[in-house]
Amino acid sequence: MRVLFLTLAYPEGENSRNLYVDLMQEFYARGNEVYVICQREKRYEKETELNEETGIQVLRVRTGNVTKTGFIEKGISTLLIETQFKKAIKKYFKHIKFDLVIYSTPPITFVKTVEYIKKRDKSKTYLLLKDIFPQNAVDLGIIKEKSLIGQYFRAKEKKLYGISDHIGCMSKANVDYVISHNPEVDTAKVEICPNSINPLALSVISxxxxxxxxxxxxxxxxxxxxxxxxxxxxxxxxxxxxxxxxxxxxxxxxxxxxxxxxxxxxxxxxxxxxxxxxxxxxxxxxxxxxxxxxxxxxxxxxxxxxxxxxxxxxxxxxxxxxxxxxxxxxxxxxxxxxxxxxxxxxxxxxxxxxxxxxxxxxxxxxxxxxxxxxxxxxxxxxxxxxxxxxxxxxxxxxxx
The missing domain is CATH 3.40.50.2000 (Glycogen Phosphorylase B;)
Known part of the structure; x- marks a missing residue:
C-alpha cells in the first residue's frame, strides 16, 4: 500500500522521533511505501526539499512560521499551508498514486490538499484528530466564536470531518465531544486511535x-x-x-x-x-x-x-x-x-x-x-x- 502522511510535526535530524515518526516507521516496517509531507518553517531559512529518511520519502515544504509565533502570523501561515502542500504534491508527487492519506490536526486547513488527493487517486482518508480547533482558541479567548474568523475555521473543521472516511480520536472523551458537537458526522467513522509510540527498552542508568x-x-x-x-x-x-x-x-x-x-x-x-x-x-x-x-x-x-x-x-x-x-x-x-x-x-x-x-x-x-x-x-x-x-x-x- 502507498501511504501519504500530512503533518506539521515531523522532526528533522538524525535520530529525531515523535509519535508520527514512530507511526510512519511502523507503516514502513509493515511493507508499505510511505511518503510524508510536512512544513519547513521560514525561520530555518531552508528551501523545500525531498529526501529519503530511514526508508521514507519526506518532502519538507517551506512555509510561514506556524509554531512558536504570534496568533496573527500563525493564522496567516496556517491558511496558506493547504495551497503550499497541494502545489508541492503536483510538483514532486505528480505521478504517484496514493492508496491511503493520513493527516493530523493541527492544522484543520488540510481540506483542499486532502480533497485533491482523494479525488485524483480515489484514496481512503484517515484523520488523526489531535487538536479541536477553533474551539480551543475560543476557550482561551483568542478568537470569538461568532466572529468571521471563528465561523470560517469552524466551517473548515466541519468540512475536514466530512471528507474524512475515518476519524481517529485520542480518547473516549474526544470521541464523545466530536459526535455531540457535530451531529452531521456519521458516528460509525469516529473511533479511538490513541497517541502512540514505539517505546524504547527501559534502561538502568549508572x-x-x-x-x-x-x-x-x-x-x-x-x-x-x-x-x-x-x-x-x-x-x-x-x-x-x-x-x-x-x-x-x-x-x-x-x-x-x-x-x-x-x-x-x-x-x-x-x-x-x-x-x-x-x-x-x-x-x-x-x-x-x-x-x-x-x-x-x-x-x-x-x-x-x-x-x-x-x-x-x-x-x-x-x-x-x-x-x-x-x-x-x-x-x-x-x-x-x-x-x-x-x-x-x-x-x-x-x-x-x-x-x-x-x-x-x-x-x-x-x-x-x-x-x-x-x-x-x-x-x-x-x-x-x-x-x-x-x-x-x-x-x-x-x-x-
Missing amino acids: PWKKSELREKFNIPDKSVLYVYGGNLGKPQGIDFLIEVLKLIKEMKNIFLLIVGSGTEFDKINKYLVESKQTNVRLEKYMLKNEFDEILTIADVGLVFLDSRFTIPNFPSRMNSYMEFALPILAATDVNTDINKMFQDANCGLWSQSGDLKGFEKNLAVLNENEKLRTDMGMNGRLYLEANFTVDKSYNIIVSH
Whole structure:
C-alpha cells in the first residue's frame, strides 16, 4: 500500500522521533511505501526539499512560521499551508498514486490538499484528530466564536470531518465531544486511535551517570526531580504554573526542570529572574536524546493545561513520561479524561488547574513516597505497552 502522511510535526535530524515518526516507521516496517509531507518553517531559512529518511520519502515544504509565533502570523501561515502542500504534491508527487492519506490536526486547513488527493487517486482518508480547533482558541479567548474568523475555521473543521472516511480520536472523551458537537458526522467513522509510540527498552542508568547529569543542570543529589517538557504557550495555563513555582520556592527537597519554548517562555523566564528562585531551571531547547537522558534521572513528569478548556485535550507528552516509567502529576481542565486514565492505570495524580491546594496535596504525596513513585511509574509503563504502542494504532487505521 502507498501511504501519504500530512503533518506539521515531523522532526528533522538524525535520530529525531515523535509519535508520527514512530507511526510512519511502523507503516514502513509493515511493507508499505510511505511518503510524508510536512512544513519547513521560514525561520530555518531552508528551501523545500525531498529526501529519503530511514526508508521514507519526506518532502519538507517551506512555509510561514506556524509554531512558536504570534496568533496573527500563525493564522496567516496556517491558511496558506493547504495551497503550499497541494502545489508541492503536483510538483514532486505528480505521478504517484496514493492508496491511503493520513493527516493530523493541527492544522484543520488540510481540506483542499486532502480533497485533491482523494479525488485524483480515489484514496481512503484517515484523520488523526489531535487538536479541536477553533474551539480551543475560543476557550482561551483568542478568537470569538461568532466572529468571521471563528465561523470560517469552524466551517473548515466541519468540512475536514466530512471528507474524512475515518476519524481517529485520542480518547473516549474526544470521541464523545466530536459526535455531540457535530451531529452531521456519521458516528460509525469516529473511533479511538490513541497517541502512540514505539517505546524504547527501559534502561538502568549508572549512579555515576546520574550524578553527572544532575551536576550538569545544578540539580541537588537529594532533591526529587520534577520535569516538564513541551510547549510553553497559552494552552498550558502558565499563570498557574508560575503559582506552582512560587509554592515550591522554599521547599528544600524539590527541583523542577522546565524544558520547552513558546509564546509564554519569556513570562516564565521573567518571573525566575526577578524572584531569583534557585530550585527551578528553565531550558529553551534541548535535543531529543538529551531530554531522554533527563527523563532517565527524573522522578516525576508534569502536565499542565489551562482550566478554561471545554475540549478534552490529551497531551502526547504523557507518552514520554510513561515510556521512561515516570509517575505523572497533572493539573488540567475538568473536561479531559486524563484523570480517568490515571485511575485505570494507577500511574499518576490529578487536580484541577487553578486548585493550588489540590496540587500541593498531590505534590506532597509523591514527594514523600519513593516507592509510590516507582510503582506508579512502572504501572504507567505497563499501561503504555498495553494500550499506546504504534502497532495498535497501525492495526486500527488499516482495519477499514
